[in-house]
Amino acid sequence: MKKKIEIIAHIDPSVIYKELSHPGSGGICVFIGAVRDITQNQKVNALFFEAYETMALKEMEKIAATASKQWNLNRLIMQHAVGEKKIEEPVVLVGASSAHRNDCFEACRFLIDTLKEKVPIWKKEFFEGKEQVWVTPHP
Amino acid sequence: MQFSFYIYLKKMKILLFGIAKDIVGNQFLEDASFKAKTVAELKQELIQKYPDFAKISSLAIAVDEEYASDEQQISADNEIAIIPPVSGG
Numbered sequence: 001m002k003k004k005i006e007i008i009a010h011i012d013p014s015v016i017y018k019e020l021s022h023p024g025s026g027g028i029c030v031f032i033g034a035v036r037d038i039t040q041n042q043k044v045n046a047l048f049f050e051a052y053e054t055m056a057l058k059e060m061e062k063i064a065a066t067a068s069k070q071w072n073l074n075r076l077i078m079q080h081a082v083g084e085k086k087i088e089e090p091v092v093l094v095g096a097s098s099a100h101r102n103d104c105f106e107a108c109r110f111l112i113d114t115l116k117e118k119v120p121i122w123k124k125e126f127f128e129g130k131e132q133v134w135v136t137p138h139p
Numbered sequence: 140m141q142f143s144f145y146i147y148l149k150k151m152k153i154l155l156f157g158i159a160k161d162i163v164g165n166q167f168l169e170d171a172s173f174k175a176k177t178v179a180e181l182k183q184e185l186i187q188k189y190p191d192f193a194k195i196s197s198l199a200i201a202v203d204e205e206y207a208s209d210e211q212q213i214s215a216d217n218e219i220a221i222i223p224p225v226s227g228g
Contacts, residue, residue, distance in 0.1 A: 050157060052222070058205070091228070092227065112228060116225070121227030123226045134223075135226035
């Protein structure tokens with residue numbers, strides 16, 4: 001299985017079909033996370049993402065390895081953006097291709113859910129009115 | 140290792156990210172007074188020195204780019220990082 005794992009400044013979703021396309025893949029599934037303009041009823045202007053890059057890449061490799069054992073995949077991609085991202089910009093992209101749709105659907109769900117849980121990346125929200133908050137749950 | 144310059148001092152250097160960076164007011168923490176020999180002891184020392192760490196819902200420590208258990212031994216030769224709750228995606 002060919003895979004691509006990256007932490008990059010800009011994600012380009014327009015090339016994703018080419019990246020995941022494979023002669024043996026009848027199904028391609030992609031999830032893209034983007035910057036939303038409202039969080040908890042507050043207007044958001046931008047997000048800022050910071051990564052512990054070396055560790056984040058290692059964790060993403062582990063997630064990709066687990067997914068490729070669990071499902072029959074021909075291609076896999078995981079990308080996360082860092083830096084400031086404006087409304088509607090893509091910040092995370094995961095995708096997989098497989099012979100049949102079930103494998104790539106389930107793999108994508110696992111890739112994004114596990115990335116959000118384990119990969120050391122943090123987001124700061126820039127609210128209208130200049131307040132800045134690291135998204136960190138407090139008890 | 141990238142800390143060769145500090146080897147003689149044997150200060151523990153801790154990488155900080157996200158809210159941990161704001162709590163300490165720097166990108167890393169370098170402090171010869173840290174006595175922690177395990178991850179659990181380090182967490183206790185951090186909370187003593189910076190009580191705001193107690194307010195974070197979970198505080199993980201990475202040793203050499205891997206999530207570490209509380210029992211794991213640490214020294215100034217390890218790359219240590221504080222991992223506040225992650226919020227990627």
